[in-house]
Amino acid sequence: MTATDVFDAYVHTDPGTLRGDSGKPYLVEGRCAHRRTQLSAGWVEGDCLRCRYHGWKYDETGQCIEQPGLEEEGGFWDKVKITSYPTHEYLGLIFTYMGEGDPPPFLRHRDMEEEGVLEVGIPEYWPCNYFNRLDNASDGAHMAWTHRESMSRVGRVLKTPNMREAVETNYGLRSKSAGYGQGAHYVHLHWPNTNQNLTAVRIEGSLEDAKHLITNRIFWRVPVNDGKCVSFVVDNLPLKGDAAKAYVERRKNAEQSDADLHQIGEAILTGKMRIQDIDKGMSLYKLFWIEDYVVQCGQGLIADRVTERPSPLDRGTLMIRKLYEREISRMAAGLPLKEWTEASNLVHDEPED
Ligand code: FES
Ligand SMILES: [Fe+2]
Numbered sequence: 001m002t003a004t005d006v007f008d009a010y011v012h013t014d015p016g017t018l019r020g021d022s023g024k025p026y027l028v029e030g031r032c033a034h035r036r037t038q039l040s041a042g043w044v045e046g047d048c049l050r051c052r053y054h055g056w057k058y059d060e061t062g063q064c065i066e067q068p069g070l071e072e073e074g075g076f077w078d079k080v081k082i083t084s085y086p087t088h089e090y091l092g093l094i095f096t097y098m099g100e101g102d103p104p105p106f107l108r109h110r111d112m113e114e115e116g117v118l119e120v121g122i123p124e125y126w127p128c129n130y131f132n133r134l135d136n137a138s139d140g141a142h143m144a145w146t147h148r149e150s151m152s153r154v155g156r157v158l159k160t161p162n163m164r165e166a167v168e169t170n171y172g173l174r175s176k177s178a179g180y181g182q183g184a185h186y187v188h189l190h191w192p193n194t195n196q197n198l199t200a201v202r203i204e205g206s207l208e209d210a211k212h213l214i215t216n217r218i219f220w221r222v223p224v225n226d227g228k229c230v231s232f233v234v235d236n237l238p239l240k241g242d243a244a245k246a247y248v249e250r251r252k253n254a255e256q257s258d259a260d261l262h263q264i265g266e267a268i269l270t271g272k273m274r275i276q277d278i279d280k281g282m283s284l285y286k287l288f289w290i291e292d293y294v295v296q297c298g299q300g301l302i303a304d305r306v307t308e309r310p311s312p313l314d315r316g317t318l319m320i321r322k323l324y325e326r327e328i329s330r331m332a333a334g335l336p337l338k339e340w341t342e343a344s345n346l347v348h349d350e351p352e353d
Helices: 005-013 130-138 140-146 148-153 207-212 241-252 259-269 284-297 312-332
Strands: 041-043 049-052 064-066 088-090 093-096 117-120 125-127 164-168 174-179 182-190 194-200 216-223 228-237
Touching: 117 241, 125 148, 125 174, 125 284, 130 216, 130 228, 130 284, 130 312, 140 148, 140 174, 140 182, 140 284, 140 312, 148 207, 148 284, 164 312, 207 284, 259 284
Parallel strands: none
Antiparallel strands: 041 049, 088 093, 117 228, 125 228, 164 174, 174 182, 182 194, 194 216, 216 228
């Protein structure tokens, strides 16, 4: 079993099944040691997990502690242990470390810790390699076209910014788009797979929210396997007091499921419908989701980067690839990797490197 298999099994479970009755989250290998069925279908008992197939029970370290029917004779539970992984809860998500040795220091995103409405979005499971999503992480040039329908629904028309900058920073990469009288827009990459930006329009709730609110948003782009990825998204909306309460109420009424979004995205990619024909009542959060899905999954499971024709406006995208290439080559050569640092205040001021 690879770490990817484990992750694949676990990212599809209700996180409640990972949380012990004490409230602490645990993560163990996805399959039972007995006959390898998926453990997430079993039961949480205290801080233990019991397999649904024949009832073997594991504690939080992955140690088997019960084998029903073998209590008196033939039991060997003390010799059975499945892998367990450390967990860390932060911003409404549960993080883990599946590498060797101790986990590296956890880098915080202090901008997201500021007072406001913190929202964890629905995980975005997409049928494409995670690098399709990372390629988009510093791509301000797509806004005017990919999101033209969403923008039109709030009465905005964007032009492709003609000015693009991409700078390697201590935390990763900062890219800036500007031009044609439109304000500067920054997108940040926290190394290696995390995007942060201030964003408007893609907001759940009412159309008025989409018109007026701006949220500080962060995405973790995570590979599941070569042809599948998931993005975990967290928003921090700078709303306080009654304004925050009222927004949370409006947000509660918004539908949580993303199942029909996939269907719509696929219907568009297979020519059965057009984005401009999507129900005008759909929230702009969901419409944005579909717009991005169509162009990024439309690149194929793994985008063909050999035959593509990048332009100077793809500077940020090309720089992300270069950084990956550089760091992976160093790793392959056994050389030290860059020590990336935490970064905050990216949403307030002209950021510093
Ligand atoms: S497969 Fe889990 S107890 Fe048999
Ligand atoms: Fe987008």
